[in-house]
Amino acid sequence: MMKILAFDSSTKTATVALVDESGIIGEYTINFLRHSVILMPMIDELLKRTGLKINDITHIAVSEGPGSFTGLRIGAATAKGLSHALNVPLVGVSSLLSLAYNVSEFDGIICPIIDALRDSVYTSIIKDKDFKNNPEVFIYSIKELADILLNYKEKILFVGDGALIYKEKLYSILGAKSCFSSEINNISRASSVGIIAMEKIKNNMADNYKDFRPVYVKKSAAEVRGGLGGVN
Amino acid sequence: MELEFISDNRDKTIELGKKLGRLLKAGDIILLIGDLGSGKTVFAKGIAEGMGISGYITSPTFTLVNEHKGKITLFHFDLYRLLSYEELYDIGYEEYFYGNGVCIIEWPERLGPLLPENRLEVLIKKGIEEDERSIYLKSFGKRYEEILKEML
Numbered sequence: 001m002m003k004i005l006a007f008d009s010s011t012k013t014a015t016v017a018l019v020d021e022s023g024i025i026g027e028y029t030i031n032f033l034r035h036s037v038i039l040m041p042m043i044d045e046l047l048k049r050t051g052l053k054i055n056d057i058t059h060i061a062v063s064e065g066p067g068s069f070t071g072l073r074i075g076a077a078t079a080k081g082l083s084h085a086l087n088v089p090l091v092g093v094s095s096l097l098s099l100a101y102n103v104s105e106f107d108g109i110i111c112p113i114i115d116a117l118r119d120s121v122y123t124s125i126i127k128d129k130d131f132k133n134n135p136e137v138f139i140y141s142i143k144e145l146a147d148i149l150l151n152y153k154e155k156i157l158f159v160g161d162g163a164l165i166y167k168e169k170l171y172s173i174l175g176a177k178s179c180f181s182s183e184i185n186n187i188s189r190a191s192s193v194g195i196i197a198m199e200k201i202k203n204n205m206a207d208n209y210k211d212f213r214p215v216y217v218k219k220s221a222a223e224v225r226g227g228l229g230g231v232n
Numbered sequence: 233m234e235l236e237f238i239s240d241n242r243d244k245t246i247e248l249g250k251k252l253g254r255l256l257k258a259g260d261i262i263l264l265i266g267d268l269g270s271g272k273t274v275f276a277k278g279i280a281e282g283m284g285i286s287g288y289i290t291s292p293t294f295t296l297v298n299e300h301k302g303k304i305t306l307f308h309f310d311l312y313r314l315l316s317y318e319e320l321y322d323i324g325y326e327e328y329f330y331g332n333g334v335c336i337i338e339w340p341e342r343l344g345p346l347l348p349e350n351r352l353e354v355l356i357k358k359g360i361e362e363d364e365r366s367i368y369l370k371s372f373g374k375r376y377e378e379i380l381k382e383m384l
Contacts, residue, residue, distance in 0.1 A: 069324025
């Protein structure tokens with residue numbers, strides 16, 4: 001019997017869940033940025049309240065990114081430490097794919113958006129409801145993303161913190177074919193990470209603590225013209 | 233916009249830093265430019281005091297960045313030991329520069345292409361007398377021009 005401990009600290013949300021073949025055993029989510037302090041106590045609390053012991057865990061699942069650099073480091077360090085100590089496999093799940101899974105019933109294109117600071121976003125365009133393989137990750141400005149989506153006929157559902165921040169701008173370009181998910185689905189959910197991880201495990205796609213790497217998407221540096229102006 | 237101040241002792245340099253520190257808001261970026269021993273860290277100490285952060289401000293030469301908690305968090309960078317700007321990717325520089333704190337950056341020459349477009353540059357030059365300093369404040373972007381107007 002599988003017992004997956006899943007967590008996601010890739011955005012402002014810290015979220016922890018326990019899932020098995022019958023579904024979600026428990027989930028604990030705090031939408032407030034203090035991951036380095038709260039993630040481990042949240043895991044501990046969830047285990048206690050569900051009456052499970054840490055040794056009952058058969059797999060660790062973690063959001064691999066893209067997302068907040070610091071958040072990804074915290075998630076990866078926690079996942080690697082637990083996976084190593086418990087001697088169980090580690091499964092990395094795309095943060096964008098797990099956001100899309102929050103709204104997987106949607107009949108159209110799902111477009112998860114995570115804020116990447118400085119008017120850019122991490123995003124994927126999910127058409128085929130493949131929740132096993134990680135989708136291609138893009139880094140776009142909102143304008144670039146909206147212009148690309150103009151080429152699609154289907155309705156598009158936006159999900160994630162970026163969907164909230166850029167709602168008006170997206171709507172102004174895409175109009176009635178843009179849909180926006182609710183507050184409940186706009187945050188990362190560890191239960192989604194866990195359910196996707198289960199599919200991956202069934203398909204022999206689990207990783208291990210040595211090989212797992214967070215997905216940092218590096219923006220190219222645009223040179224500021226003139227450089228420093230104070231140095232004479 | 234560019235302002236010039238003359239300071240003839242350490243306390244005056246700290247006072248000027250304090251005056252600037254009181255005007256800072258989350259997201260502001262201050263670059264400190266000057267030779268070793270010119271008083272960049274002294275000026276940084278003034279900024280911290282102005283922001284209501286007392287504590288011990290030392291140059292984070294070996295740690296790259298120090299974090300000082302206050303009403304607004306202050307991130308104090310010293311990039312002297314940086315070999316390449318690409319090392320900044322390894323510490324997730326964007327979340328500091330474009331996050332919810334104030335950044336003070338010593339040795340911003342090392343930033344290369346990661347130099348923020350909007351910023352306040354502070355250039356400190358030694359004068360003829362031992363403790364004399366010329367301090368130049370130069371704004372890049374509207375936000376920093378507003379700060380300089382307040383400094384007049």
